[in-house]
Amino acid sequence: DAKTTQPPSMDCAEGRAANLPCNHSTISGNEYVYWYRQIHSQGPQYIIHGLKNNETNEMASLIITEDRKSSTLILPHATLRDTAVYYCIVNSGGSNYKLTFGKGTLLTVNP
């Protein structure tokens, strides 16, 4: 799986949008971009994934650049409960493919 690079930490004010970047310059054509988050002492939670097009769901939006070498996860109105470590992972999604976690970004939402 392609390697990803994320900033180790970010801060965001409550109610504002949180934009979390991820670089995946070696991504291959069949690899998807997945985002997960882990709130302290819990299992990771799926947020969103995409291949080429931008995606949106009830939790977040995913913006993937045209060359697919980077992406941004957007939490439109961050709350204190969004404080977590956010992981960007690229994976081809095959039936036996395992997720490899990097160090992620610790997002701290401040009141």
Place this chain on the structure above:
Amino acid sequence: GAVVSQHPSWVICKSGTSVKIECRSLDFQATTMFWYRQFPKQSLMLMATSNEGSKATYEQGVEKDKFLINHASLTLSTLTVTSAHPEDSSFYICSARVGGLGGYTFGSGTRLTVV
């Protein structure tokens, strides 16, 4: 949505004893489950891939005789930490693929403390 139930959520055991952690898929069948370990302030590290009806595949450096994995049914995988030692104290998390490209769902984790 797809839910993976993991038990126990925490356990304290004495050094030298064995501990079993269960991971159940509640509303879907999981032919493949994954077991991770996470030390404080570190990321999740994949330990092994558990396949229903066959032997687990262990990542490099993970002792298969120490971390026994059983995946006897499509809804249950177990991880047994044998002869636990304090250095095995960690947060253990299981995961299963949801059908198609829907991602992976994770258990809530088990905090193991070996004293």
